[in-house]
Amino acid sequence: MGKCPSCGTWESLIEEIESKATKRRSERANGSNGANGVGSVEKLSDVIADHARRIHTGMPELDRVLGGGIVPGSVVLVGGDPGMGKSTLTLQVSTAVGSEERPSLYVTGEESLHQIKQRADRLGLNSSTINGVAETNIERIADIISGTDPSIVIIDSVQTMTTDMLESTAGSVAQVRECTALITRIAKSKGIPVILIGHVTKDGAIAGPKVLEHMVDAVLQFEGEGVYSYRILRAIKNRYGSTNEIGVFDMSATGLKEVTNPSEVLLSNRRSGEPGTAVVAVMEGTRPLLVEAQALVSNSGYAVPQRVSTGYDSKRLQMVLAVLEKRCGLAVRNCDVFVNVAGGIAIQDPAIDLGIAVAIASSVNETPIPESVSFVGELGLTGEIRRVGYLDQRISEATRLGFGRIYIPRAEQAPSQKNVTVAERLITVLNSLFTMRHDG
Numbered sequence: 001m002g003k004c005p006s007c008g009t010w011e012s013l014i015e016e017i018e019s020k021a022t023k024r025r026s027e028r029a030n031g032s033n034g035a036n037g038v039g040s041v042e043k044l045s046d047v048i049a050d051h052a053r054r055i056h057t058g059m060p061e062l063d064r065v066l067g068g069g070i071v072p073g074s075v076v077l078v079g080g081d082p083g084m085g086k087s088t089l090t091l092q093v094s095t096a097v098g099s100e101e102r103p104s105l106y107v108t109g110e111e112s113l114h115q116i117k118q119r120a121d122r123l124g125l126n127s128s129t130i131n132g133v134a135e136t137n138i139e140r141i142a143d144i145i146s147g148t149d150p151s152i153v154i155i156d157s158v159q160t161m162t163t164d165m166l167e168s169t170a171g172s173v174a175q176v177r178e179c180t181a182l183i184t185r186i187a188k189s190k191g192i193p194v195i196l197i198g199h200v201t202k203d204g205a206i207a208g209p210k211v212l213e214h215m216v217d218a219v220l221q222f223e224g225e226g227v228y229s230y231r232i233l234r235a236i237k238n239r240y241g242s243t244n245e246i247g248v249f250d251m252s253a254t255g256l257k258e259v260t261n262p263s264e265v266l267l268s269n270r271r272s273g274e275p276g277t278a279v280v281a282v283m284e285g286t287r288p289l290l291v292e293a294q295a296l297v298s299n300s301g302y303a304v305p306q307r308v309s310t311g312y313d314s315k316r317l318q319m320v321l322a323v324l325e326k327r328c329g330l331a332v333r334n335c336d337v338f339v340n341v342a343g344g345i346a347i348q349d350p351a352i353d354l355g356i357a358v359a360i361a362s363s364v365n366e367t368p369i370p371e372s373v374s375f376v377g378e379l380g381l382t383g384e385i386r387r388v389g390y391l392d393q394r395i396s397e398a399t400r401l402g403f404g405r406i407y408i409p410r411a412e413q414a415p416s417q418k419n420v421t422v423a424e425r426l427i428t429v430l431n432s433l434f435t436m437r438h439d440g
Ligand SMILES: Nc1ncnc2c1ncn2[C@@H]1O[C@H](COP(=O)(O)OP(=O)(O)O)[C@@H](O)[C@H]1O
Pocket: 080, 081, 082, 083, 084, 085, 086, 087, 088, 089, 122, 251, 252, 253, 254
């Protein structure tokens, strides 16, 4: 059929031929559960919880994103655009986790073993702790895992894997789902951690069925801008830790290096004395991060002015513009407004609002914000600056990087630091920074 009788879309049907499947499937299920007995019932109090056992990846940044290291038997999906460094990261992890006695297993369906070795040599990795195999048949991989008992398994990538149970092509929804299901069962029953590499589609979602993200224990997403060498690893889902954590890495010729001072890196390209920029202390997970909000406001040549936002929610930008216009008398109605968070990090923390508003006002007024001033605060519709969490950490980070004045919302407990200015309304902040150019 060309058209789906259920939802009416064309060419969305995929053939799934289940060959000799039912038998094999039940065999595997029994085999893999053997250790614990098939679905044996146990009192939860008798089940030994291995809280302490986390496998360290040799990279504290990655460990933190994972919630303290890899949990044995967990399946982690790493997604990201091509060239982000998924293969590099997992190769580094597999050499760190593997040992001479119990090597890791690197399964490659995309590159040859030769290429993997070349990469390992370039990265200066000790490749004696890692076994490689170029294989795409998931049943054979399952047998290899059973036979070699690796310390960790890397599958690069899950879209290249196929199972004998289906005859559809590699990368199809059914194949990806079945391969992941099989590998998940093996990981859980043997307590071997598995890292799956997944492709990312044009719109940024991990290719394959959404169910893939449900099946695995953690989903990590690699983000980065082509022109920058640093990469951000973000936990989108994590059954063993917080999902707000990010790890920052720098991609160099010798592999991914951890960036322990991301604020400094993010602000390193900053040029002081330019109108339209403001430094904001945002939180990414449990870590404060200083980022630069940039704005450019210019008279529009269009009937409908443009509003373009990168790294900041465009609906919030509309809101900020309305507040600036209505509550602060800033004429932006007929202007094109471009907003950007420098460094290519998408910021979800609403505490960036104040900085965005100030950057826009700075551009309108053609007046730079003094170099040593930074901002924290969420904007409300009445132009009030609302409270945000983790105020102390934000102030400390800004202070550490030499900011002498930080505008903050009113807090229940006044912070101990001296270099803060409590601001209740946006208009007060703007008035203290600029001689405002009001519209007629
Ligand atoms: N010879 C090299 N020297 C320096 N960097 C390299 C070299 N080859 C590849 N890279 C870097 O490694 C990245 C590719 O990493 P890789 O782990 O293969 O990405 P992915 O698996 O996500 O597609 C490239 O973007 C590039 O920055």
